[in-house]
Amino acid sequence: MRPxxxxxxxxxxxxxxxxxxxxxxxAAAQLAKNSVGKKQLKANAVTTAKIKKNAVTNGKIKKNAVxxxxxxxxxxxxxxIDAANAPFSYIAQRIRGSLSAPFVENGVYxxxxxxxxxxxxNQFLVALNVNFSDSCAPPREAEAYLMLDAADPSTLDPTTxxxxxxxxxxxxxxxxxxxxxxxxxxxxSPMSRTGRANPTPHTFTAFLGEVECASGSGVSVLGxxxxxxxxx
Amino acid sequence: MKRxxxxxxxxSTLAVLLVLGGAxxxAANQLAKNSVGTKQLKKNAVTTAKIKKNAVTRAKIKNKAVxxxxxxxxxxxxxxIDAASTPFTRIVxxxxxxxxxxxxxxxxxxxxxxxxxAGEDNEYLGAVDIHFSASCAPPRQAVVALxxxxxxxxxxxxxxxxxxxxxxxxxxxxLIRRVDFSQVSNLAFxxxxxxxRLGTAGAVQHSFTAVLGTANCSSGSGVTAENAxxxxxxxx
Numbered sequence: 001m002r003p004x005x006x007x008x009x010x011x012x013x014x015x016x017x018x019x020x021x022x023x024x025x026x027a028a029a030q031l032a033k034n035s036v037g038k039k040q041l042k043a044n045a046v047t048t049a050k051i052k053k054n055a056v057t058n059g060k061i062k063k064n065a066v067x068x069x070x071x072x073x074x075x076x077x078x079x080x081i082d083a084a085n086a087p088f089s090y091i092a093q094r095i096r097g098s099l100s101a102p103f104v105e106n107g108v109y110x111x112x113x114x115x116x117x118x119x120x121x122n123q124f125l126v127a128l129n130v131n132f133s134d135s136c137a138p139p140r141e142a143e144a145y146l147m148l149d150a151a152d153p154s155t156l157d158p159t160t161x162x163x164x165x166x167x168x169x170x171x172x173x174x175x176x177x178x179x180x181x182x183x184x185x186x187x188x189s190p191m192s193r194t195g196r197a198n199p200t201p202h203t204f205t206a207f208l209g210e211v212e213c214a215s216g217s218g219v220s221v222l223g224x225x226x227x228x229x230x231x232x
Numbered sequence: 233m234k235r236x237x238x239x240x241x242x243x244s245t246l247a248v249l250l251v252l253g254g255a256x257x258x259a260a261n262q263l264a265k266n267s268v269g270t271k272q273l274k275k276n277a278v279t280t281a282k283i284k285k286n287a288v289t290r291a292k293i294k295n296k297a298v299x300x301x302x303x304x305x306x307x308x309x310x311x312x313i314d315a316a317s318t319p320f321t322r323i324v325x326x327x328x329x330x331x332x333x334x335x336x337x338x339x340x341x342x343x344x345x346x347x348x349x350a351g352e353d354n355e356y357l358g359a360v361d362i363h364f365s366a367s368c369a370p371p372r373q374a375v376v377a378l379x380x381x382x383x384x385x386x387x388x389x390x391x392x393x394x395x396x397x398x399x400x401x402x403x404x405x406x407l408i409r410r411v412d413f414s415q416v417s418n419l420a421f422x423x424x425x426x427x428x429r430l431g432t433a434g435a436v437q438h439s440f441t442a443v444l445g446t447a448n449c450s451s452g453s454g455v456t457a458e459n460a461x462x463x464x465x466x467x468x
Contacts, residue, residue, distance in 0.1 A: 035263055036263065039265050040263045040264070040266070042270075043266075045269045045272075046278050049275050050275065050278045051276070051278045051283075052278060052280070053276070055280045055282075056288055058304070060288045061288045062286040062288060062289045063286070064290075065289050065290040066298050067290060070293045070296070071296070072296040072297075072300075076299075079305050079306070080303040080304075080305060080306070081313075082308060086310045086313060087310045087315045088315070089320070089465070121463050121465070123357075157400070159399060188375070188398035190395075190412050192412060193359075231321065
């Protein structure tokens with residue numbers, strides 16, 4: 001069987017080469033649906049460019065696969081964090097009141113109420129918005145005591161009075177200022193509550209103290225603000 | 233027959249067999265193992281449905297590839313965060329007096345010890361149960377002081393007191409009041425120190441003791457301090 005350089009031999013050899021070389025291309029071009037499984041895929045064959053945009057969804061990522069090293073520095077913001085289930089301090093409650101009432105000595109003003117979650121320490125920042133009217137001549141001043149969970153808010157009880165606030169004005173005219181409460185130095189109860197085993201409802205009231213105008217009258221409370229800083 | 237076994241015949245027969253064999257292989261999904269590499273894959277060929285559940289492991293994710301936009305809003309909880317490595321304010325120690333421990337007038341109730349980390353500011357929030365027994369007739373009241381780094385817990389060291397709290401009861405019967413400690417004023421106790429400590433260069437050990445300082449019943453007796461707690465809130 002000695003090959004000869006005949007037309008038939010050259011053509012048939014060409015056909016064999018075409019069949020061998022083009023076979024794979026032919027096969028790839030004509031691959032049946034779902035014919036490339038994990039066995040057919042080479043290791044590391046799937047590179048970034050082969051993955052369609054947004055193809056890697058939540059279910060495709062293994063649990064705990066994403067650690068700090070995988071997260072771009074400084075890219076996590078507060079909207080990504082479930083603040084209520086994070087251990088950091090944050091303003092857990094913003095309680096606002098808009099009751100308008102005259103600032104009357106020995107009067108009681110309802111500041112607000114909320115429920116302290118179980119096992120969450122709470123610290124309080126509290127203010128009243130006090131308006132000195134035009135008819136109350138300067139210098140003018142108002143003071144109030146902050147009470148927490150007082151059984152009788154019309155009586156100053158040293159175990160339930162947690163703060164004292166004073167606001168004054170020398171400018172005259174109609175002016176609204178914040179009366180911010182500070183811890184009262186001689187009392188036994190702080191402007192905070194440690195977390196209890198169960199959720200605990202709290203009520204803030206203000207016992208209105210001295211109110212003075214150089215002449216005339218006209219001081220009122222326009223509203224209240226409580227920020228509860230929670231830590232757990 | 234022998235004269236037909238020419239080179240041309242053999243090659244053409246082989247070609248026919250190769251083509252037929254290849255076609256059969258394709259038809260039978262017999263694509264060889266590891267035959268599909270990067271070059272064979274089209275760009276964007278790998279869609280969501282082609283990726284197996286949990287297939288993307290840590291090693292497959294490039295460092296810094298995940299940013300806030302890829303994190304579902306509100307999905308990160310405390311368990312995901314190494315809180316101690318963050319600069320945020322949080323409770324760094326929870327000190328509790330021994331369960332069942334109750335002390336009477338003038339007796340120290342050990343709340344606990346902790347180590348303040350270097351460079352970390354600490355604030356303290358504390359509370360205690362004041363227990364009036366039924367044998368203590370109303371009106372009745374009690375005051376509990378919180379001592380900090382007291383060198384001798386059996387001695388009243390006024391300079392060690394940083395906080396106090398009180399309970400008053402007019403109703404009678406067996407009653408437990410949980411009350412929170414309030415900062416002792418410098419006006420009342422000039423040597424009082426605050427319910428906080430600035431961080432120092434080195435770590436510092438601290439201790440807390442609660443002392444029932446006053447217990448008054450209109451008649452009878454039976455007041456104790458129990459379940460004292462201090463939460464240490466750290467910022468750095």
